[in-house]
Amino acid sequence: MSETNHILNVGIDLGTSHSAISASNGQRHVVDSYVGWPVDMVARKILKRSVLIGQEALENRTMLDLRRPLERGLIKEGSEKDAAAVHALLQHVLALVGVKADDPERPQVRAVVGVPAEALRVSKQHLRQALKGVADRLMIVSEPFAVAYGLNALVHTLIIDIGAGTTDFCVMKGRYPTDEDQRTLDMAGDAIDLRLHSLLRERHPTAQFSMHMVREWKEKWSFVGTTTTRAMVTVPMAGKPTRLDITQEIRAACESLVPPVLETMLELVSRVEPEFQEKVRHNITLAGGGSQIVGLGQALEQALGDIGGGRVQMVHDVVFAGADGGLALALDAVDADWEKLVV
Ligand SMILES: Nc1ncnc2c1ncn2[C@@H]1O[C@H](COP(=O)(O)OP(=O)(O)OP(=O)(O)O)[C@@H](O)[C@H]1O
Ligand SMILES: [Mg+2]
Numbered sequence: 001m002s003e004t005n006h007i008l009n010v011g012i013d014l015g016t017s018h019s020a021i022s023a024s025n026g027q028r029h030v031v032d033s034y035v036g037w038p039v040d041m042v043a044r045k046i047l048k049r050s051v052l053i054g055q056e057a058l059e060n061r062t063m064l065d066l067r068r069p070l071e072r073g074l075i076k077e078g079s080e081k082d083a084a085a086v087h088a089l090l091q092h093v094l095a096l097v098g099v100k101a102d103d104p105e106r107p108q109v110r111a112v113v114g115v116p117a118e119a120l121r122v123s124k125q126h127l128r129q130a131l132k133g134v135a136d137r138l139m140i141v142s143e144p145f146a147v148a149y150g151l152n153a154l155v156h157t158l159i160i161d162i163g164a165g166t167t168d169f170c171v172m173k174g175r176y177p178t179d180e181d182q183r184t185l186d187m188a189g190d191a192i193d194l195r196l197h198s199l200l201r202e203r204h205p206t207a208q209f210s211m212h213m214v215r216e217w218k219e220k221w222s223f224v225g226t227t228t229t230r231a232m233v234t235v236p237m238a239g240k241p242t243r244l245d246i247t248q249e250i251r252a253a254c255e256s257l258v259p260p261v262l263e264t265m266l267e268l269v270s271r272v273e274p275e276f277q278e279k280v281r282h283n284i285t286l287a288g289g290g291s292q293i294v295g296l297g298q299a300l301e302q303a304l305g306d307i308g309g310g311r312v313q314m315v316h317d318v319v320f321a322g323a324d325g326g327l328a329l330a331l332d333a334v335d336a337d338w339e340k341l342v343v
Contacts, residue, residue, distance in 0.1 A: 006107045006108050007024075007107060007108045007109075007110060008023060008024055008025060008097070008098075008099065008107040008108070008109050008110070009023070009024040009110045009111075009112075009327060009330035009331050010022065010023045010024070010094070010097060010099075010109060010110070010111045010112070010135075010326070010327060010330060011023075011111075011112050011114070011146065011150075011322070011323045011324060011325060011326020011327030011328070011329065011330055012090065012093060012111055012112070012113045012114065012323060012326055013114045013143060013146065013320075013321075013322030013323040013326060014033070014070060014086070014089070014090070014113055014114065014115045015033055015070065015116070015143070015163055015164065015322075016033060016068060016070045016071055016116065016163055016164040016165035016166070016190070017032065017033055017068070017163065017164035017165075017189070017190075017289070018030055018031070018032060018033060018164075018289070018319070019031055019032075019033045019089055019093055020093075020319055020320050020322065020323040021093040021094070021096065021097055021323055022320055022323035022324045022326065022327040023097035023098075023327065024327065024330070024331065025097060025098065027096070027097040027098065028320055028323065028324075029093060029096040029097065030319050030320070030323075031053060031054035031055070031089075031092065031093060031096070032054045032055055032057075032058060033054075033068055033069065033070060033089060034053065034054055034055075034057040034058050034066060034067070034068055035051065035052070035053055035057060035066070035067050035069060035084075035085035035086075035088050035089055036051070036052045036053075036057035036060065036061065036063075036064030036065060036066040036067065037050070037051055037052075037064060037065045038050070038052075038063055038064060038065075039063060039064060039065050042063075043063035043064065046063060047060060047063060047064075051088050052064060053088060053089060053092040054092070065081075067081060067082060067085045069082040069083075069085035069086045069089065070086070070115070070116065070119060070165065071165060079126075082126075082130075083126055083129055083130040084130075086127070086130040086131070087130050087131070087132075087133075087134065090111075090113070090130075090131065090134045090135075091134055094109065094111075094134065094135075101134075108136045108137070109134075109135040109136050109137070110135065110136065110137040110138075110330050110333070110338065111131075111134070111135035111137070111138055111139070111326075111330065112138075112139045112140075112141060112146065112326035112327070112329045112330045112333070113131060113138065113139070113140050113141070113326065114141050114142065114143040114145070114146035114147075114322045114323075114325070114326050115127060115140060115141075115142065115143060116142070116143055116163065116165060116166045116168055116184065117142040117143065117144065117166070117168040117169075117170070117182045117183075117184045118166055118168075118184040120140060120141075120142050124140070127140055128140065137338040137339065138338065138339060139329065139330070139333065139337065139338055139339070141326070141329065142168065142170060142177070142182060143161050143163070143168055143288075143322050144159040144160070144161040144168045144169065144170035144182070144287065145159075145170050145172075145176075145177055145182075145325075146322045146323075146325035146326045146329065147159050147161055147285070147287045147315065147321045147322050147325050148170060148172045148285075148325070149325045149326075149328055149329050150321055150322070150324045150325025150326075150327075150328050151285060151315065151321070151325070153172060153283065153285060154172050154174055155172055155173060155174035156172070156173070156174075156272075156276050156279035156280050156283055157171070157172045157280065157283040157284070157285065158170070158171050158172075158265065158268060158269065158280050158283065158284045158285070159172070159285050159287060160261065160265065160284065160285070160286050160287070160291075161286075161287040161288040161291075161322070162188055162189065162257070162261075162286065162287070162288040162289065162290025162291050162293075163188050163189060163288045163289065163290065164188055164189040164190050164289065165186070165188055165189075165190055166184050166185060166186060166188050167184070167185040167187060167188045167257075167260075167261060167264075167288075167290070168182065168183070168184050168288075169182060169183040169184070169185075169264055169265065169268055170182045171268050171269075171271075171272060171280060173272075173276075180271070181268075183264050183267075183268060185260055185261070185264060187256070187257055187260045187261070188257075188288075188290055189215075189218075189289055189290050191256070191257075192218060192222075192253050192254060192256065192257060192290070193211060193214050193215045193218060193253075194211075195252070195253040195256050196214050196217070196218055196249055196250065196253035197209075197211055197214045199249040199252055199253060200214065200246060200249050203249065204235075204237070204244060206237050206238055207235045207236070207237050207242070207244065208235060208236045208237070209235050213233075213235075217231065217233055217246060217250070218250065218253065218254070219289075219292075221246070221247070221250045222250060222254050222292065222293040222294060223250065223251060223254060223293060223294035223295050224251065224254050224255045224257075224258060224293060224294070224295045224296055224299050225251075225295040225298065225299055226295075227247065227251070227294070227295075229247075230245050230247050231245065231246045231247045231250050232244070232245055232246075233246055254293050254296075255299075257290070257293070257296075258296070258299055258300070258303075261300070262300060262303050265284070265300065266303075266307070269281055278308060281304055281307070281308065281309065281310035281311070282309075282310055282311045283311070284300070284304075284310060284311065284312045284313070285312075285313055285314070285315060286300075286312060286313070286314050286315070287314075287315045287318065287321050287322070288318060289318055291314050291315065291318055292314075292318060297312040297313065297314060298312075300312045
């Protein structure tokens with residue numbers, strides 16, 4: 001077998017809530033970005049494992065020291081636990097596409113890892129440390145750049161990736177984006193959940209619900225603007241299951257995303273050279289789980305109407321757009337591109 005037969009290219013989207021992998025052997029997987037270690041010897045005896053990942057970690061959370069290592073887009077400064085969690089998460093997704101760390105026959109892995117833009121800017125060194133040893137060749141890029149690459153939206157485009165922890169913006173100008181071309185907002189899915197939770201708590205003080213339930217409701221009913229469907233949920237109130245109409249709260253929580261996204265979008269567009277601004281305005285793509293908020297694209301388009309119009313579209317595959325883009329990058333990269341490149 002020649003050298004190249006042993007190469008496996010992978011794109012990994014390392015997100016706050018989900019991590020996805022797309023490999024050149026055709027395998028694609030997504031896991032919840034949770035990592036947990038058994039808290040004590042009782043937990044260890046029950047779980048019989050040194051570390052649990054994803055859904056399994058969530059289900060056994062009472063027995064675990066549970067982490068979402070990229071929470072708020074950062075590996076917390078100097079936190080060895082978070083670094084170890086990222087490492088374990090990456091090993092896990094690689095195992096899912098057939099790469100076992102201790103397999104002497106394992107292929108040479110060339111990995112492009114997309115992370116929230118802010119994590120890249122602030123904790124680049126921690127990230128590199130955490131990623132050490134998981135792949136033979138490595139490229140760390142910002143998530144929205146990976147999405148742009150996968151869509152071949154490389155020039156005069158704007159990608160807005162609405163995730164759980166952060167909303168990441170990236171203007172593509174036909175070259176690697178710099179810090180100037182990118183922005184990160186803390187306002188994203190998690191912030192909507194918090195807002196919805198507090199609005200519901202205010203309106204129905206005796207209703208019993210958890211953040212997890214609130215997130216599920218949001219994912220089912222999310223919208224901005226107008227709707228004809230009512231968002232109806234059943235919750236216990238003083239122990240009695242009660243039907244509540246939460247349409248207005250859902251709208252208010254989701255709409256809280258619009259002004260900050262709009263502001264950042266317009267600011268980035270205004271920094272593009274004047275003759276290209278119209279092109280960029282007509283090539284805006286929403287990615288990430290939050291892009292599924294019904295009516296969001298139209299709301300942004302409407303606001304663009306005031307400054308000469310624009311077009312906002314959604315990626316087709318919100319789950320794998322970043323990982324697929326990373327894989328496309330890995331496949332196109334030549335030897336000189338690896339390791340040294342960080343955008
Ligand atoms: N239908 C939906 N409507 C609104 N929000 C949704 C919907 N589906 C998922 N989400 C939200 O999208 C977010 C997850 O998106 P995604 O998987 O892109 O995040 P991530 O990549 O893990 O996070 P980040 O990019 O911040 O690191 C969560 O807040 C989730 O609740
Ligand atoms: Mg993401």
